[in-house]
Amino acid sequence: MEEIIFIEKERFHDAALKCRSEGYDFLRSLTGMDWGEEGLGVVYHLENTETAGNIVLKTLTRDRENPQLASVSDIWKGAEFNEREVFDYFGIRFIGHPDMRRLYLREDWSGHPLRKDYDMESNPLRMTNEETADTTQHIEILKDGSVIKHREVLFDEDEYVINIGPQHPATHGVLRFRVSLEGETIKKLDVHCGYIHRGIEKMCESLTYPQTLALTDRLDYLGAHQNRHALCMCIEKALGIEVSERVQYIRTIMDELQRIDSHLLFYSCACMDLGALTAFFYGFRDREKILDIFEGTTGGRLIQNYNTIGGVQADIAPDFVAKVKDFIRYMRPTLKEYHDVFTGNIIMQGRTKGVGVLSREDAISFGATGGTGRASGWACDVRKRHPYAAYGKVKFDEITFTEGDCFARYMVRMKEIEQSLDIIEQLIDNIPEGDIQVKMKPVIKVPEGSYYAAVEGSRGEFGVYLESRGEKYPYRLKFRSTGLPLVSAMDTMCRNAKIADLIAIGATVDYVVPDIDR
Amino acid sequence: MEVKNREYIEEMVRELKASGTNVVVGCLDEMINWGRGNSLWPLTFATSCCGIEYMAVGAARYDFARFGFEVTRASPRQADMIMVAGTITHKMAPVLRRLYDQMADPKYVVAVGGCSISGGPFKKSYHVVNGIDSILPVDVYIPGCPPRPEALLYGMIQLQNKVKAQKFFGDVNRKTDKGDAEAGRAHRKDR
């Protein structure tokens, strides 16, 4: 169980500033909460990137009619989208936030769905097209304590605004951008999320723990193993269960295979977006080999439903080890082929080098973890920061670059495939004997408290925050999305780039939209 | 790939055609449908997990181009069919409907995966459409979560069969948009 420091809402902004000056520069996760009678509030997970030390803060307001809290978006940039999410879910308005719009739901949605008293029937399906507002709201508190609301203009009357998405092949799903252009240069970019907001967090509150597992695979389906691993780890931590070493090894190998799978898909799609269709087929061809391995053991290709609370669904298939070794032997030379086909290409280099730069400070401030953060020189790998499963036992390099541009982001992922192969190689021959499942009670009740666990997903830190009241359903389950910080940094990366660069930036940032929207 | 049960479908198609078609028009129909059926171009449309399997079907190993699905089109105006691969949420529903409306007739809809058939694992969510057939008329349903690539191919081939069984002259070439939505809804009611 974690220790949470409670801070009064009046003092919260100052306290947050103090934490920031003490070196807590990475806002890992920001979770809106409805504590019923107690009020509405927010839980903040902070990390010091120098020391990897963590603290957890919380604050709350008792006012349910017109809840207001201080915004920390001026301290951590990543808070901007997260606070909009909290506003959307709980209706808490953040004072000082520059852009208090809903993040996922339609503007004309009534109510706030993650509140415990939300009426699930209150919003029937509307088939009217949604109007997109060009203005937003900014709430400010004056010295004398009175609150005023400003209307902020997002896009001016005479700005040239282009709409991209939600149905656009280069947005990798249903993300939508509105871009203001001057000639070909991007002046401002506004991200619209929510086209695949499935309300998973709310659903989890009425599912038993084993049932919640199934939904994690469908968040970031290219990190299905890892997501589920995070949730299982969190629940195991809460229950105080130790899984066997065999399970740890299997989970680690599966996670790495999944990472390679995801990076191969990244390669395919990035190449396709930049116009290299052949490379797309290469990536998919080799990805199928991993899916075959998954299928042999788990029965699933894309979505495996493999991890369980306290173990894994089934033991590895008899030919698993041999197949994985075959794959490693096949993959190493193939990677060279990949580079020959695409990496050295002069057009590709021209379109990615020096394009869409994200500085290290910004990466940390936005919480843009994963390959994106590492390309900017931030060593943010959870496998190194807080080793879990069998990662403490293996040797591998954390790939970092310093340029922070599209090319660096591409190279990080390509090099990580090699590292993942190394990790698997170290483990595959030494999988220890042991049980694959700890015996569990049929009804799992997690002791009261709050817990956080994180894994390195395919595209960054995937975290699970669980608050339990000792029942068989979670009281609140929040998934730290890997993609949300990435899209919140899109505006920063795209400013003053060309409109065509948006495609290269989007491709190399490598977000998966259902993971952003959840 | 071997598609089972094809013979009986083809038999059915022959029977359907045999009853009361003009010889000339019938022959023309057959020819046009042969062309239409074997070159159905899907819209590039995917919202979530099922979409990745759909991409896999288009890529190296499964390759739907073998069956005439050749290329996916990014513009609805150039597409013959839409594979609704993935969850459709409340916010997406009007967009999907608009995409469908923008497609030229005759057009077809395939519902891929549990999500688009019924809401799938997210049926109880506050923001997920419980089955796209409440907003669009659906021609083929492919169940699964996600359906295997083989299942996707089978479903797509079933759509080809449907196209080949249609009357072109005086029927699908005259079809208008009107009533599509109602058709969808009515169809849903009697399920």
Ligand code: SF4
């Ligand atoms: S049916 Fe399953 S795999 Fe397909 S979109 Fe829905 S959750 Fe994803």
